[in-house]
Amino acid sequence: MNHIIREKRKLIFNGRIITPTIIRQLAKLFEEESFKPSDDFEKVITTIYSIDADDNSSYESQSTQIFESGEMIEKKVVTRINMRLNTFDNSKNIELQLSDSLKDDSTTNFILVSGEDTIWVNGITAKFNEVLNQSQKQVKAISFTEYCAFLAIIIFNIIYFRLFYSSFEKMHSDFYKLIFIVGIPIVSMIGFSNLGDYLKGLWPSVELQTGPGYLQIPMLKRKKLSWILSVIIIPLLLGFIYDILKSFFHIF
Template identity: 25%
Template sequence: MIKVKDTKRCKIKSRIVQIEGVRALCKLLDEQKTSDEGQFNLSFSITYKDDSRTESSDKAIFGDGTITNSQPISSIRLYLHEFYTGKKVEIYFASDCYSESYFSVSGDDDIWVRGLFDKIQQIIQSFPPQSPLCSINYFFAQIAMMLVISIFILLFFYYFTAAFVTTDLLKILTLPALILSFWAVTLVQKLFPVVEIQVGAQHAWRERNWRALFGVIFSMVILPFVITFIYDRIFSK
């Protein structure tokens, strides 16, 4: 009888990976290793931004106080493999925008594959959702941001010089607006990655910490300027 190997694979998007969710997945794979027949090999690995790596065959790698590296985490990989039957489970979380996060289940037992795939999917769907900003269309976001920045620059220029907007002024401001819009969209992509890893030391959660910093800047610098401009130019007349 010919055995057919089935594989189910799914991309992971718009999720924040936290330690509780990772532990739930580790527990599921560990239970699979001990309950199913066969000789399963289970491995866990954590890769950091400085290219250092921590590996273990024990889910205790994600226990309290076990992640001592202070560097931000770039990826987490959970891997279960049975040599003789070829059953395999891989769950991969990557925090940068250039790598794909995914999970896959493969084996010669279709019921086993679909059952385990659904369980993993349910756990991952319970992860906190990432901001919708992680799914913005880059091209349209670039145009929208350029318009917003152009208007902001014009308001800033008019506020301090009281000069009228001319065609020559618009031409001069086009290039800086384009550069700033490109930088702003790229910044949003970095601040809101498709998959964000919040595991390990909290001071190493770069995206969350940078979002908090920019939130302070916006509320203390940008927003007061906009409110002052509107009040001075509209309501004070």
């Protein structure tokens, strides 16, 4: 019995925004490979494409038409896409999975290629990697949100004590002083920490931008956040900095 050694490559990816255009380019690679003619029945290629939507509906097809313009990936918010290609004798196998993912997770977004021909395996893997590199990189939200939350805590507490410290000195109850001097800052730390977690959800590690624009919640929330920052937060911050500088130079 002839035991054949198979080459196997797994390409894991994170930090990407996957649009319908990228999805169709990836599906095209499957289609091109499946259309290669073969007279050997054992080399016959089968493909299966599946889509899971956020409304718990699922769809399957043996054709890439499932990804065409006007079909499911533009009608519904898709949470997971799976594409598979296999030969009857398993001499060639490709599996691609795309999934909305908040955190980097090697089990949810990957391309797995295996086969008897090492050159074919490495060549196909390189083609998929080339398409993925054309997708937009996602903002690394973890360090960004942690920095913003930390900065917000500091600014809030500086403003808080600046505005109300004189009122604390007039309080006769030590209990109330403790609440306002210690309790409020602690509550602000908890609150802004939760805000940091919320902001992380606006920049998923892998984001499938499918469905109508009004259903692409993370993207819409990012636009609202951008508006709030530019119209409200940044002007307030600049005013606060100006006030600090004015007080500083007034003292000296």
